[in-house]
Amino acid sequence: MVHFILVHGVCHGGWCWYKVKPLLESAGHQVTAIDLAASGINMAKIDEIHTMADYTEPLIESMDSLPPGEKVILVGHSLAGISIALAMDRFPHKISAAVFLTAHMPDCTHPPSYVVDRLMEGIPADFWLDSKLSSGLDPVKPKPTVLFGPKCLASNVYQLCPPQDLALAEMLMRPGSTFQNDLSKMKAFSEVGYGSVNRVYIVCNKDLTMKQDFQRWLIENNPVKQVMEIEGADHMVMMSKPNEVKLLLESAGHRVTAVDLVASGINMAKIDEVHTMADYTEPLIELMDSLPPGEKVTLVGHSLGGFSLALAMDRFPHKISAAVFLTALMPDWTRPPSYVLDQRGGQVEHATLKEKCESADELEEVLVKQKWMAKMGKAHVQPVLGTEVSLCSCPLQKN
Incomplete structure (x- = not known):
């Protein structure tokens, strides 16, 4: 079982993972979908949140409360790439892998604002359509918030999602912020913290919010351990391609060792x-x-x-x-391990005989002969079918 912590992007909440969460849980994993400050059902308002650290505090609290020795896989979407980077820098020993799902991925050289500024500078003004913008996004209004409008969501964010998901977003969306001023004042994340955690990037090739070229630039700017891609995924990939997200998250960041047992594969023993x-x-x-x-x-x-x-x-x-x-073969704790192997041998033999016998009476006749021959200490039986049958449970004896 793996514990996944899922972190949403700007204006969203833990609700956006409603498809992926049960898929992972049905596979036996533990899943926590965080509501960051002033998001989802978190009671704070965006006007009260002034820094990325404040905004990320619910994630930090969740990481801090993990039992000793437990490690999680962090998954950040969109702007949440900065939030999970904060957690990685502080709790590298508690994270087995961090997955950037079409997300901002900072480096260890520049302030975190470097990657956010790069994206914002490349977004054309007509992208926002009916969205409500301020500070950093609209120089006329200095208040640092953004709220995606219905037309923008439909055309540029949820364009490949089912209409029900778009309707859900329109009802639950809350104002958010990119906190660019605050991010510009922060130091670069450390190599010993953030830089020491295994990172995986999942590219969404139909994303119109963070286009594929930008995602590839993030990877080039700060190479990761593993790059995966979801074909036909828009920005809200957890809704447009939930099954693909589930499968890639399960495979993300794992180290695999294929063992050659003795006298097997390239093991030199005979x-x-x-x-x-x-x-x-x-x-x-x-x-x-x-x-x-x-x-x-x-x-x-x-x-x-x-x-x-x-x-x-x-x-x-x-x-x-x-x-x-x-x-x-799966042994129990009441019998020697050979028990299940012996059972398998008997079942295979019985199934083979059943296929070759033309009637139940013929099968019964063969089995009776086998039992009689076994009592006589014979290693093999020549049944009426003319097929040699090995008695796996009968010891070899000399006549």
Whole structure:
């Protein structure tokens, strides 16, 4: 399970994640959709919020309240890229990855205003249509707020979203600010804080608010660990492409290690030299033993790899957040591990015989012969079908 903290852009609130949140939760993840100050159901008014730090305070409080040792994936949309950067700079040890979803992504060289100013300077005046603008956006009115108008939302922000989402935005939108004056006075984010967190950028190629060229410039200005793209996504990608967002968030920022067990893949040992499951699993055990203190992993085992997973789980339960058995053998804690393998052998054999027998009576006759031969200590049976069937649970004996 992963804890995602989702942070909205200017004029929006946690409500804009209403499609993505249940998708992630149904997959077993924990999701927190933050309302920043004067946004969503937060009771403050934008006139009372003077700095980006004040605006971001609900996110900072949420990060500060995380249990010791818990790490989250931060997701910032649009202007929230600056908000998650503030959290990254302060709590790098609590963040496993930060995802910039068509979002402002500052660097560690310039004040945060550098990237916001770059965008605002490139937006033509006719983009705003019926929006209400002030300070930094409209030099005639010095009050630092913006409120997207219905025409602007429909044409330039929500243009690929269902009409219901546009109607929702028109009802819930609140005035916001880019806080450019405040951002210009801030120091650049630090390399040891913000710069130390794994960053992922998701490009939305039909975004008319933050066009793809600008998103690519952000990535070039401050390269990230991973770049992903959602085809046909507008600025409100969490509404126009929620399933794609969910899938990319789940894959974002993860480190993947594919282990070669002994005598497998490029491991140089030969299977004749491997005598126990413990020996076979040793590369996985060594990897688990080498994990840094406090790091937890999700183990995924396929087929017989379920046994190897179980060995690691039994030895390192404190290092494993979840274990995934991908059509894999999964032992219990009341019987030897061989129990499930023996059961599988019997089921496969029975299913094969059932396919080859022309009637239930013929199947019963073959099974009776198998049981009789097993009692006689034979390793193999020649049933009436003429197909050799190996008795996996019967020990090999000499006549």
